[in-house]
Amino acid sequence: MNRIPDPQSFAVLKEHARIAEAKGFDHVDTWVFDLDNTLYPASSRLFDQIDDRITTYVAHRYGTDGLSARALQKYYYRRYGTTLKGLMAEDGLDPDEFLAFVHDIDHSVLAPAPDLVAAIARLPGRRFVLTNGSRRHAENVIARLGASALFEDIFDIAASKFVPKPEAAAYDAFLKLHDIEPGKAAMFEDLGKNLVVPHALGMRTVLIVPPEGSPDALDRLTALDDASPAPHVDHMTDDLTGFLTGIAIVSEE
Structure with a gap:
């Protein structure tokens, strides 16, 4: 069932409509x-879970502490657009394994x-x-x-x-x-x-x-x-x- 917005909400929606029209x-x-x-x-902090699991993956792969893994993760992100592409380019990473690991999170x-x-x-x-x-x-x-x-x-x-x-x-x-x-x-x-x-x-x-x-x-x-x-x-x-x-x-x- 469609909910009828209160007057204040309706005013906000009309403003969005004005911007969209302009x-x-x-x-x-x-x-x-x-x-x-x-x-x-x-x-929701959902992406924070992914970000943390990327750090964990990098740490396990290279046997480093979390701080070093985080630095390498962000270096790959800045240079290649994603950490995944950096790992693939420089270390021959299996992308399916990586994606399965980093997206094994709590979507609830x-x-x-x-x-x-x-x-x-x-x-x-x-x-x-x-x-x-x-x-x-x-x-x-x-x-x-x-x-x-x-x-x-x-x-x-x-x-x-x-x-x-x-x-x-x-x-x-x-x-x-x-x-x-x-x-x-x-x-x-x-x-x-x-x-x-x-x-x-x-x-x-x-x-x-x-x-x-x-x-x-x-x-x-x-x-x-x-x-x-x-x-x-x-x-x-x-x-x-x-x-x-x-x-x-x-x-x-």
Whole structure:
């Protein structure tokens, strides 16, 4: 059953709709979502579990302490885009083994998100998930949110032959596989650097940041720094559900 928003919530939704109309989504027929810290809030700390397990994996592989493993993990991330790609490039890592280990986490920390699901369901056209994670992890996340029926496909790191965002080849492979015209697509991401290529291709881009004043304030500042200067960021929001609802309001008028 659809819930009727209170007057204050309705005013917020109308403001989201005004922003969406001003920036323009009426041409969009394909909606592309990152997964981690985008479709679910960073406050769930779900990705923290993955991050910790990556450190553990690196520590076990090289027989190092956690601090040294963490430093190597972040070095690979900065140089190669993902720790996984760094391990594959420099140490011949089996990616399936790595992904199975780092995504063996407690997904139950995620709560169902009926309002988000309803907002995504109202978007006109096709919907996809584009993630540097594994398909199994994405399926677990989407199932916990209650969104399993919403997406046409999950394009994971294996589908891109382990080439991660923000590399152009990852987006090119995704767009080609699904015959998507980037000029009619929108991309939602929590990392500004992952919006550079989509914007250059003509996609409408939206950066998701943690709410101001939340426990993830440092993450919010990092996201803002990552996007500034930000000609590649068309929109910024800390409320994905409200923002998508605003788009739907405009599209249905």
